[in-house]
Amino acid sequence: MNGLEERIEYSFKNRKLLETALTHSSYARENGKSYEFNNERLEFIGDAYLDAVIGQKLFDIMTSCEEGVLSKKRAAVVCEESLADVARGISLGSYLYLGKGEAASNGADKDSILSNALEAVFGAVIIDGGFEEGKRVINRLLAAKVSLAVQGKLFRDYKSEFQEMFQAIYKSTVSLKYAVVAKSGPAHNKTFTVEVSAGNKVLGRGSGKSKSKAEQAAAKDAVLKGEISVL
Numbered sequence: 234m235n236g237l238e239e240r241i242e243y244s245f246k247n248r249k250l251l252e253t254a255l256t257h258s259s260y261a262r263e264n265g266k267s268y269e270f271n272n273e274r275l276e277f278i279g280d281a282y283l284d285a286v287i288g289q290k291l292f293d294i295m296t297s298c299e300e301g302v303l304s305k306k307r308a309a310v311v312c313e314e315s316l317a318d319v320a321r322g323i324s325l326g327s328y329l330y331l332g333k334g335e336a337a338s339n340g341a342d343k344d345s346i347l348s349n350a351l352e353a354v355f356g357a358v359i360i361d362g363g364f365e366e367g368k369r370v371i372n373r374l375l376a377a378k379v380s381l382a383v384q385g386k387l388f389r390d391y392k393s394e395f396q397e398m399f400q401a402i403y404k405s406t407v408s409l410k411y412a413v414v415a416k417s418g419p420a421h422n423k424t425f426t427v428e429v430s431a432g433n434k435v436l437g438r439g440s441g442k443s444k445s446k447a448e449q450a451a452a453k454d455a456v457l458k459g460e461i462s463v464l
Contacts, residue, residue, distance in 0.1 A: 259332025
């Protein structure tokens, strides 16, 4: 864990917090541990504070942008794909405690596991060193993503974008549904195919190496088609 502390530039006073942040629920279950011994509670803290820190950073930089633009930029910075990319940059996956099933299915490189673990590490820093230390670590690790978002060069969050487009027309009278319609490949390298629909009409379809990526692909398909009529 010393190597990870060097990468995030923070030394823990309570090393148990860092260990907990790196412990996936699958590992805890296999070893007879309760929820207190996995990273989900720390992820809850990290996730909440992450939004606030990145929101403030964008607010300070993008002084002429309205709330809607800031919200979209923040969503792009803190989305699963972005956080997983940052996690890979500090080799976070190599430090994770995973259950045998997750380890066998390449869980250490799954976007969902990496992004959640990174948020848990942020949460652990906050609990161990306080909000200002958490803010420093978050801003340093996500500086490149913030810069790309400000320049409009970070990937688009098509799922949020399509939700906004759809809700602008249908308000709360019709809801979107994402469903996995196919899976292919071995257990450690599956490809998911997802359809997004409303009512009985399929609006988009896409594939990816995780459910979240497939949902983004389906939403992108729907956005690019520009056809959101369901009635």
